Amino acid sequence: MIPAKFDYARPQTEEEAVRVLAEAGPEAKVLAGGQSLMPMLRLRLSFPELLVDVGGVESMRGVREEGRELIVGAMTTHHDVVRDPRVRMHAGLLAQAAATVADPAVRHRGTLGGSLAHADPAGDLPAVCLALDATMVALGPHGYRTLPAAEFFVDYLQTALRPDELLTEIRLPMLGDWGFHYEKFHRTAQAWAVVGVAAAVRLEPGGRDGGGIAEARIGLVNMGPRPMRAHLTETALAGAAATEEAIGRAATMAAEGAHPPTDLNGSAEYREHLARVLTRRAVLAAAGDAAAGTL
Template identity: 70%
Template sequence: MIPPAFEYTRPTSVDEAVRTLADGGEDAKVLAGGQSLLPLLRLRLAFPELVVDVGRIPELRGIREDEGTLVIGAMTTHHDVVRDPRVRRHAGLLAAATATVADPAVRHRGTLGGSLAHADPAGDLPAVILALDATLVAVGPGGRRSIPAREFFVDYLQTALRPDELLVQVEIPARDDWGFHYEKFQRVAQAWAVVGVAALVRRDDGRIAEARIGLTNMGSTPLRAEAAEEALTGATAVGAVRRAAETAADGTRPSSDPSASPEYRAHLARVLTRRAVLAAAGMG
């Protein structure tokens, strides 16, 4: 399968990339690691006139700490995220979930920013970023702006990024002492999640003081299981976690596809939330 023809440009700075995107308008598409875009091009599901390859912009790569915040460049690969000791220490949930993305060769090319900007609700990282209350930083012709994860994912494959904006970094508040677990249900090893649950739990004196639950593939965007988060607050025993997890699918509208019906996805959300929270809280 051969992609449709397109013009190609490879800017070497964020400023140049943003100018190129502004000139290209709606027909320009950013190429990050290409692990989602290239399959779309080959299947002729995308027809950009201009592909802007941001793979050679050094300022978009790398991981650093900044006063309690982990700052990850948009073009940092999954492979680098998984291996980075700072990510493991401050955002273990992200490292654990990223290690389950696709397979090693795809993780060598795929990037954190690319998978977030692609905004596939079946992708693992959008729900994780939502659970981590991260902030996404975009640069456009008008300058930089910060977008909270809750406002970033707008609809299926749609984000708050404007056509002339480039996602440049992701800022994650450090949660060193929170328990975490990403529980994914998939048909085969490298398949998309049928449903996934990202759980973050802060324990205090044997009870769950706070919980954050991100849901993968339970709607057209990643979602927070807010009812379950509330019900988990104060939970001290496995029974309370079980009851709270029963609310995990409340308010969701999961899709139907050959892998699962909406009812089955709702069932999975409840079961996987129970497992993920028990593992995150060390109660499993």
């Protein structure tokens, strides 16, 4: 289909983009790769009066280190996230999950910031950033502000970004000795996840043979109107032995508090079952990764 009529702007700096957004008001949309927005425009599910293309804002691309944080520009593509050695070393869960997004064509055009700002609960990367305790940095007319991932995702396709704000970068804590694993179930290779689980695990001294689990972070994909953490499972894993039995018991609580949808891909009950199964698999793999010292 053909999108409805809209005006187009292509600012070259973050400040210019914010100025254009502020002048346009709530009827403007940011184009940050377009892999989610363009289909919505063609299907006429979105009717922006102005499309603000930030593809020319070079300051929003790339990866850098700053203290004990990894800074990823919002316009960094999924492909570049996967290939960047700093992401692979310090935030491997993000690289692993980004490698599963759609297909190579989408990964070369889609961006991390675009995916997060779109806030689709079936998307892989919002739940990953939630599990990694990421911080979003937004620029508005009054300057920069930071938003923890837990506060950034508000509801279905809704974030805490204001209409005149631009997501500029994502800050990720460096997880040096953590293990990680991303597990998802989808009907076809390029389809959205029916359910996905992002797990990061830190073991106590002694590793898998003696120390047990010190801490676990688990993000759930497509288990409600926004990405969520499996807090009851995380609590049950803290101090537990890194065994199949202990991890399996904790994983039975993964769907508690979730509100998964029922659609053509499965019922809510089916998704709850998948969340428990995939959480067990992801945590076991992450614990094994941490014990092996692969990070």
